[in-house]
Amino acid sequence: MNVTGDDVRSLALSLPETTEQFAWGMPIFKVSGKLFLTLPEGETSMAVRCPILDRDELVLAEPAKFWIAAHEAGNAWVRVYLSALDDREELTAIVTDSWRQAAPRALLDSP
Structure with a gap:
């Protein structure tokens, strides 16, 4: 699958209360003011929230x-090469999971 930064942007902005801003030289996405996704490296990858234990397992299982x-090693973030994603379903699962980790409980509980 050939995922682009525009695909990521469109998906992220379709999630409730998501906004796009520009910081640290890249597009960043927040839900209710809390960061959940960035598009670094010229939008060829994305950085998403991921619990450290899960993140380490992902990196070991699929390093490509x-x-x-390096600057995120101590934080619950993982980078994903957009060109390595299998399909739209995988992209959606990764972005939505990161959004859920940052979204306020009230937003998650709303219909």
């Missing part, structure tokens, strides 16, 4: 797809 930026 997932990696950890």
